[in-house]
Amino acid sequence: MNDMRSLYLKVGSFLLVVLGLGVAFVFYYLHSRGFFERPFHFSLASVNAANVQPGIPIAYSGIPIGQVTEVEINSAGGVVIKAEINREDARWLRIDSQFVLNKPFIGGASIVVDSPNLTTPPLPANSRVLLQTADPNQQITQVLSQTKTLLANLDRLTAPGGALSNTMQHVDTISGRMAGPYGVMEGVLGTPAKARAFQQSVESTHVLLVRLNRLTDRLDAMTRKTDRWLFAPGGVSDATRQNLSQLHALLAQARGNLGQATQLLDNAVAISANVKGGTENLDLLRSEIDASVRKANDLLDQINRKWPFAKRPEVKLP
Amino acid sequence: MKRPGIAALMAMLASTLLLSACGSAPPVPHWQANAASLMGNYQADWLEGREILARREFALAVRATAATGDPARVARLYLVQCALRRAALDWSPCAHDAAAPSAPLPPQEAAYARFLDGDWAGVQDSLLPPQYAALPGLDQAHADRIDGALAAIADPLSRLIAASVALKRGQGDARTLRLASDTAAQQGWRRPLLAWLKLRLAEARERNDAGEAALLAQRIRLVESSFSPNFSPKE
Numbered sequence: 001m002n003d004m005r006s007l008y009l010k011v012g013s014f015l016l017v018v019l020g021l022g023v024a025f026v027f028y029y030l031h032s033r034g035f036f037e038r039p040f041h042f043s044l045a046s047v048n049a050a051n052v053q054p055g056i057p058i059a060y061s062g063i064p065i066g067q068v069t070e071v072e073i074n075s076a077g078g079v080v081i082k083a084e085i086n087r088e089d090a091r092w093l094r095i096d097s098q099f100v101l102n103k104p105f106i107g108g109a110s111i112v113v114d115s116p117n118l119t120t121p122p123l124p125a126n127s128r129v130l131l132q133t134a135d136p137n138q139q140i141t142q143v144l145s146q147t148k149t150l151l152a153n154l155d156r157l158t159a160p161g162g163a164l165s166n167t168m169q170h171v172d173t174i175s176g177r178m179a180g181p182y183g184v185m186e187g188v189l190g191t192p193a194k195a196r197a198f199q200q201s202v203e204s205t206h207v208l209l210v211r212l213n214r215l216t217d218r219l220d221a222m223t224r225k226t227d228r229w230l231f232a233p234g235g236v237s238d239a240t241r242q243n244l245s246q247l248h249a250l251l252a253q254a255r256g257n258l259g260q261a262t263q264l265l266d267n268a269v270a271i272s273a274n275v276k277g278g279t280e281n282l283d284l285l286r287s288e289i290d291a292s293v294r295k296a297n298d299l300l301d302q303i304n305r306k307w308p309f310a311k312r313p314e315v316k317l318p
Numbered sequence: 319m320k321r322p323g324i325a326a327l328m329a330m331l332a333s334t335l336l337l338s339a340c341g342s343a344p345p346v347p348h349w350q351a352n353a354a355s356l357m358g359n360y361q362a363d364w365l366e367g368r369e370i371l372a373r374r375e376f377a378l379a380v381r382a383t384a385a386t387g388d389p390a391r392v393a394r395l396y397l398v399q400c401a402l403r404r405a406a407l408d409w410s411p412c413a414h415d416a417a418a419p420s421a422p423l424p425p426q427e428a429a430y431a432r433f434l435d436g437d438w439a440g441v442q443d444s445l446l447p448p449q450y451a452a453l454p455g456l457d458q459a460h461a462d463r464i465d466g467a468l469a470a471i472a473d474p475l476s477r478l479i480a481a482s483v484a485l486k487r488g489q490g491d492a493r494t495l496r497l498a499s500d501t502a503a504q505q506g507w508r509r510p511l512l513a514w515l516k517l518r519l520a521e522a523r524e525r526n527d528a529g530e531a532a533l534l535a536q537r538i539r540l541v542e543s544s545f546s547p548n549f550s551p552k553e
Contacts, residue, residue, distance in 0.1 A: 313346060313350055313351050313353075313354030313355065314350070314354055315353060315354055315357045315379075315383075315391075315394055315395060315398060316447075317394065317397055317398060317401065317426075317427075317430050317447055318361065318398060318401045318402070318405075318473070318475045318476055318479060
């Protein structure tokens with residue numbers, strides 16, 4: 001009987017201790033979450049409550065320190081936004097702090113606090129401050145109005161007698177010569193002979209492209225073959241080696257051709273330096289040549305990537 | 319129950335490793351392929367005296383490499399440029415810190431920069447490109463052995479560079495000049511060839527060797543005429 005009583009006592013005290021610990025834990029948890037602290041309250045005045053709703057965060061230096069609790073309209077028709085902040089974070093709010101409603105294109109709105117001077121007196125509790133808005137839509141409106149001004153200026157430029165129309169007349173005199181057999185280039189380069197030479201060099205880049213294209217096809221076929229050889233027992237056979245050296249020669253040829261194209265480009269640069277008028281047309285031509293060379297480069301890259309035994313290209317110190 | 323699981327895992331791991339070893343290497347990034355080929359072209363064009371092309375190619379290579387934001391890689395390009403200048407007897411300071419003056423060079427590049435500056439004392443042989451490894455050990459006391467060491471360098475460009483730096487260090491003699499100019503002549507590298515020939519001409523005049531001076535002057539004229547855009551062979 002006595003044994004049973006002491007057992008009851010033990011179980012009872014154990015339950016009490018566990019219960020006490022549980023309560024202490026809950027209190028500690030609530031305390032650490034700031035439940036017993038009276039938050040710091042203040043309100044923001046604004047003309048427009050768009051995008052503002054209870055729960056949006058108030059951030060200082062990007063760290064949330066509080067949130068909006070209520071949005072209401074006062075008797076004068078103004079919007080009053082009530083907010084609360086952790087009491088310990090209230091020291092970041094100063095008399096001259098700026099409160100800006102930040103509404104990014106993507107994501108939720110937030111109120112950003114900026115306190116440029118932390119030596120000024122702190123913001124008193126329950127005070128009312130002005131909420132400014134940084135709305136990207138407003139910026140767009142500004143850009144739109146700027147664009148309109150720009151368009152108006154352009155209108156004036158292109159009007160008859162305007163600066164641009166005068167320029168166009170000048171271009172007309174050049175284009176008189178552009179009607180010749182070599183068109184634009186004759187206009188730019190002056191004589192048909194020069195234009196012919198240039199035309200030929202442009203054509204040679206096109207030929208080069210066709211040749212490089214054919215080369216990639218051949219290389220593709222060969223690489224497939226080398227793959228099979230590589231994985232066959234015995235590894236790289238003599239026949240493969242011969243094919244590989246042939247591939248090397250082809251690659252060298254492609255490089256040489258590409259070098260020609262680069263020189264061509266250099267010629268174009270030299271020409272553009274000599275000719276003063278009609279640079280626009282020349283720019284067009286140059287961009288075309290640039291594109292051709294780029295294509296050739298791409299092809300060469302492809303070849304290099306498919307090349308089974310390629311070393312990693314690296315700049316070596318000579 | 320557990321053993322087969324581990325074995326299967328090991329087998330999978332091993333096969334994955336094997337497969338990844340067999341699989342093709344990741345494709346070379348564009349900037350790297352472009353920079354490497356541009357630098358190759360740059361070297362050839364610069365040595366052969368196509369200045370405009372070379373300048374353009376170097377600029378493009380620097381631009382391609384600068385895209386990595388890595389000062390060491392860009393410095394490497396400037397070191398190549400500096401080495402080429404050395405080959406043509408241009409001893410102006412290197413611009414390898416042009417991209418980022420305060421970024422320290424990696425050890426290999428730093429050793430190479432010191433080598434190019436003729437500051438060979440204490441340069442670790444192992445950090446230099448292998449063809450130069452024998453050189454830093456030869457100081458002024460071994461002046462007679464430098465020509466042998468230079469002749470032993472197989473790569474003609476490296477031989478020119480080493481000859482130029484050795485000359486700057488006061489270790490060269492008439493044989494160094496001849497070795498270097500012959501090397502440049504064999505490769506058809508007009509730019510270094512002109513520089514070395516002119517140096518030989520000055521040296522021949524100093525020795526009052528009129529015969530050789532006249533011969534060298536003719537060679538110089540021949541090279542110079544090949545630069546002229548109006549160069550036309552005699553009918």
